[in-house]
Amino acid sequence: MTRLVIFDLDGTLYRGESPLPEARECVARLRAAGIQVAFLTNNSSYGRAEIGAKLRRLGFSAEDRECYGTSDEAAWTCREEAYRRVYVVGEPGLQRAIEGAGVEAVRDPEDDSTPCDAVVAGICREFSYRWLDSALQHLLRGAEFIATNPDPTYPLEGGRLSPGAGSIVSSLKTASNRDPLVLGKPEPRILHRILRDFEASPTETWVVGDRIDTDLEAGRRAGCGTWLTLTGVTSELPVGQAGGPNLASLVF
Ligand SMILES: [Mg+2]
Structure with missing residues (x-):
């Protein structure tokens, strides 16, 4: 049934x-x-x-x-893991979801030093080398590594393909030599x-x-x-x- x-x-x-x-x-x-x-x-x-x-x-x-x-799943996961502060490589919607779960979410490409329990990475259309570098510093200091989803691309109207969360996550994986917990x-x-x-x-x-x-x-x-x-x-x-x-x- x-x-x-x-x-x-x-x-x-x-x-x-x-x-x-x-x-x-x-x-x-x-x-x-x-x-x-x-x-x-x-x-x-x-x-x-x-x-x-x-x-x-x-x-x-x-x-x-x-x-x-996957943004709500990231937020619920951070709350369930009792993270107090996480570093976000993603869209403002991902940051809002995590903050809505009562977890502080740092979304600042320049911030490579505020202690964070995890790096949460998703689709990020403002992604930059600086942001990648900052996320790497958090990962090297031992922050957990969470990826919203592994999609390499996503389709836009008119048949165009743009880089998806997986493309961002792959750069972090390569730099840190670590595999994330994948949510999606x-x-x-x-x-x-x-x-x-x-x-x-x-x-x-x-x-x-x-x-x-x-x-x-x-x-x-x-x-x-x-x-x-x-x-x-x-x-x-x-x-x-x-x-x-x-x-x-x-x-x-
Ligand atoms: Mg589909």
Whole structure:
């Protein structure tokens, strides 16, 4: 029996500001059947309130508590680890999320000396050599190393690809010769949190996404069913993989 369906967002429910075909209808149909719904993005620029607001603006039924992103996961992780101060290489949204969890977040490319318990790295469009150098000094002094997500690139409208969080994280890995704790997909960490929050078991849960190497891999590692939509980066359904051309055929 299916109790919970966890959707990827970009390429699965919408692209940019446009809902994908049958996506809103699919979410509504699942709710009408009594199935719980959650939303999970690797994007670290936004917290759950902003994710929920975007979904509602595009016409989806969604509550903030159903929305999960890597900036909130970073914030919850810092709180759970009882970090008092962390160094952020990322967007202002990541800093806000961490501060919202009651953890001091230093987001200053020039600050290489304030003692910090961890370096949290994500997408950072102002990234610079100075910022990399400062983060390295914190890591060399023993700060923990956390990466929001490993995505090498992310797609913009018009087909352009820009460097993603993984590109920033790789420079820190190379400089420090250390591997970070990775929060986002394909790691199953956030799926485990969603399963706990919704009190669902993996065997009652499906993960729906457009990327085999991140969305479906995270679902597989968490022991959930996986369903591939061909509205995003993947255009062909591998043999034996559940999925369809769009969410119209998602029926449980
Ligand atoms: Mg996607």
